[in-house]
Amino acid sequence: xxxSRRQILDMLAQGKITADEAERLLAAVERSPAQEGETxxxxxxxxxxxxxxxxxxKVNVRVPMQLLRAGVRLTGIIPARAxxxxxxxxxxEGIPFDINNLTPxxxxxxxxxxxxxTVDVDNEHAKVRVxxx
Amino acid sequence: MKPEIxxxxxxxxxxxxxxxxxxVRLWLPLFLIWLLLVPLLILLxxxxxxxxxxxxxxxxxxxxxxxxxxxxxxxxxxxxxxxxTKFFIxxx
Numbered sequence: 001x002x003x004s005r006r007q008i009l010d011m012l013a014q015g016k017i018t019a020d021e022a023e024r025l026l027a028a029v030e031r032s033p034a035q036e037g038e039t040x041x042x043x044x045x046x047x048x049x050x051x052x053x054x055x056x057x058k059v060n061v062r063v064p065m066q067l068l069r070a071g072v073r074l075t076g077i078i079p080a081r082a083x084x085x086x087x088x089x090x091x092x093e094g095i096p097f098d099i100n101n102l103t104p105x106x107x108x109x110x111x112x113x114x115x116x117x118t119v120d121v122d123n124e125h126a127k128v129r130v131x132x133x
Numbered sequence: 134m135k136p137e138i139x140x141x142x143x144x145x146x147x148x149x150x151x152x153x154x155x156x157v158r159l160w161l162p163l164f165l166i167w168l169l170l171v172p173l174l175i176l177l178x179x180x181x182x183x184x185x186x187x188x189x190x191x192x193x194x195x196x197x198x199x200x201x202x203x204x205x206x207x208x209x210x211x212x213x214x215x216x217x218t219k220f221f222i223x224x225x
Contacts, residue, residue: 041208042208054215055215055216055217056214056215056216057213057214057215057216058212058213058214059211059212059213059214060210060211060212060213061210061211061212062208062209062210062211063209064205064206064207064208064209066204066205066207067202067205067206067209069205070198070201070202070204070205071202071205073197073198073201073202074198074199074201074202076194076198077190077191077194077195077198079188079189079190080189081189
């Protein structure tokens with residue numbers, strides 16, 4: 001049993017939450033991002049929008065994280081002078097990022113941190129959820 | 134996750150629109166497209182080699198990286214439901 005589930009059941013036992021709330025929380029945990037020890041495999045984007053002119057729209061996208069890794073390898077083939085131009089353009093836009101720092105090692109560290117990434121946007125027009133699994 | 138070496142070999146596509154009695158369900162053999170592209174790539178190799186020399190790019194690394202990007206699309210899944218139209222594609 002993982003920590004999140006244990007916490008939810010403890011709160012239920014202590015009467016801090018109702019059974020309905022516990023059920024919702026447990027369901028959310030089961031849908032949650034990759035658990036500890038598991039490699040992050042996919043990036044998921046779920047959109048549920050309701051536009052008054054275009055009607056309801058649902059989008060479900062699953063992209064393998066391997067694509068991110070492969071994309072980083074592509075930066076390795078960019079010629080040096082092109083990289084300098086890209087870095088200059090980024091600096092002009094106010095982004096102090098050096099694409100030479102985008103290495104497979106740094107990317108693995110970033111992917112590890114993405115394990116805990118969850119973006120939830122919920123307003124009257126749309127619900128957007130971004131997470132890794 | 135073990136990295137794939139080959140690009141996706143097949144794709145599943147499903148399309149359904151309001152008013153259609155049945156949706157369209159396709160199984161696409163992408164490997165046939167790759168097989169068709171290989172001779173084309175071989176024909177273009179001299180040009181690519183010259184272009185790589187001019188721009189200072191390692192051709193072998195570039196081709197390997199492009200193959201890596203294609204291969205990494207295994208498992209990509211896109212589903213769009215606009216109410217009257219549903220579209221789904223999955224790469225295997």
